[in-house]
Amino acid sequence: MKVFIYYEDNQNTELHKTLKITLPKSWKDGPTSKLLDTFVESYISNESLGSRNPLHMAELHLSIKDMEGKLVMLASDAVILDVIPDRSDLYVCHGPSTTLAAMRHQQEVDAKQRQELLKNTVACTHFGCKNRFPKGGPYPDCCYHKSPPVFHETAKFWSCCPNKKAYDWETFEAIPGCMTGACTDVKETDAPQFLGGSDLRDKAEEAVKLKSIDEFNQSHQQGGISVLDRLQALLSELGVERELFDQVLAGIRMQETDKHASVSDAQLSKLVEVAFGKELKESFKAVAAKQLRLK
Numbered sequence: 001m002k003v004f005i006y007y008e009d010n011q012n013t014e015l016h017k018t019l020k021i022t023l024p025k026s027w028k029d030g031p032t033s034k035l036l037d038t039f040v041e042s043y044i045s046n047e048s049l050g051s052r053n054p055l056h057m058a059e060l061h062l063s064i065k066d067m068e069g070k071l072v073m074l075a076s077d078a079v080i081l082d083v084i085p086d087r088s089d090l091y092v093c094h095g096p097s098t099t100l101a102a103m104r105h106q107q108e109v110d111a112k113q114r115q116e117l118l119k120n121t122v123a124c125t126h127f128g129c130k131n132r133f134p135k136g137g138p139y140p141d142c143c144y145h146k147s148p149p150v151f152h153e154t155a156k157f158w159s160c161c162p163n164k165k166a167y168d169w170e171t172f173e174a175i176p177g178c179m180t181g182a183c184t185d186v187k188e189t190d191a192p193q194f195l196g197g198s199d200l201r202d203k204a205e206e207a208v209k210l211k212s213i214d215e216f217n218q219s220h221q222q223g224g225i226s227v228l229d230r231l232q233a234l235l236s237e238l239g240v241e242r243e244l245f246d247q248v249l250a251g252i253r254m255q256e257t258d259k260h261a262s263v264s265d266a267q268l269s270k271l272v273e274v275a276f277g278k279e280l281k282e283s284f285k286a287v288a289a290k291q292l293r294l295k
Contacts, residue, residue: 001028003084005039005062007055007092015053017043023080032083033076036062039092061097062090067251068168075100085286124183128158128175131183139184143177150195153226153269154253156246159195168250169243196229227273252276 001023008016019039027034040057044050063071064084074083074090076097084090098106121132126144133140147160149172156172157165166172232245249272256271263271 001081001086003035003086003088003090005035005090005092007039007043009091009093010053012053015049017046017049019043028081029079031077032062032074032080033057033097035080035084035090036060036076036092036097055092059094059096060092061095063093064088064090067248068170069251073098075103122185125185125187126177126179126181126183128177129183130173133183135185139182142181142183144179144181145177146179148192148194151242151246152196153228154246154249154272167253169247226269228276231276248279249276252279 003021003023005019005021006016007018010016017039019042021035021038037057040055040060043053043055061076062074064074066072071091071093073093074097077099117132120134122135124131124133124142124144126142127148128145129142131140131142145158145160147158150157150159150162154167155165156167156169158175158178161175161178164175166175228249232242235245236242252275253268253272256268256275260268260271
């Protein structure tokens with residue numbers, strides 16, 4: 001197992017350092033702090049670096065990037081093999097590290113605060129509004145969307161603003177509303193909360209009839225329900241949230257877009273499907289390997 005550790009949390013690029021480590025077998029079941037300690041020792045032993053920028057273990061932590069490229073702190077006592085895939089890029093960042101217990105405690109505190117907020121307030125029922133307010137008012141000003149969102153393959157957009165598409169949740173949630181008014185807690189019970197790809201097709205393509213296997217397969221080949229749509233629906237039945245699925249899918253799409261900037265949308269969708277399948281396969285391999293270690 002190999003990892004690459006980067007120190008770039010300094011405006012002076014002359015003080016940056018990259019360290020490649022091949023982990024001994026005995027390290028794999030050890031804490032991530034071992035990696036940080038090794039890096040700091042290597043850094044301060046370099047006279048040109050250590051003398052100008054003395055790093056201290058207690059003031060640093062290790063991070064790893066998630067699917068969206070955001071740095072996520074690693075607990076100092078987390079087991080290396082559990083949280084760091086082979087050949088990962090790790091980043092040494094300023095700020096003290098924390099333990100798994102401290103992380104869990106903070107999550108519990110955040111959850112309790114969230115529960116208190118939910119108990120004492122209500123959410124605006126306008127599409128796209130994130131405001132919460134006391135039950136019965138006062139009702140704050142609201143900027144919202146007129147119509148429900150559309151989730152189709154990796155694309156996300158508001159049906160009232162079809163020209164503003166996003167491929168990750170952060171960008172989608174940043175799309176500004178097209179209507180203004182006051183928040184409300186009255187929900188339109190008959191209105192759909194979201195739309196899918198099938199809602200965008202002409203009614204003629206939605207004729208209800210029993211299809212043969214050949215007709216069913218042909219409909220998929222001619223633009224019917226995509227492999228990823230079907231996979232999302234199946235994983236949803238197994239408890240995998242749509243938001244998590246879309247987050248992973250958006251990350252893979254961004255990677256494939258960077259690699260294949262000149263391909264058509266149809267070709268890109270196929271490349272995304274193949275890349276997603278490879279990632280899924282690697283996940284299954286990781287679970288299988290973990291099961292073998294536990295035996």
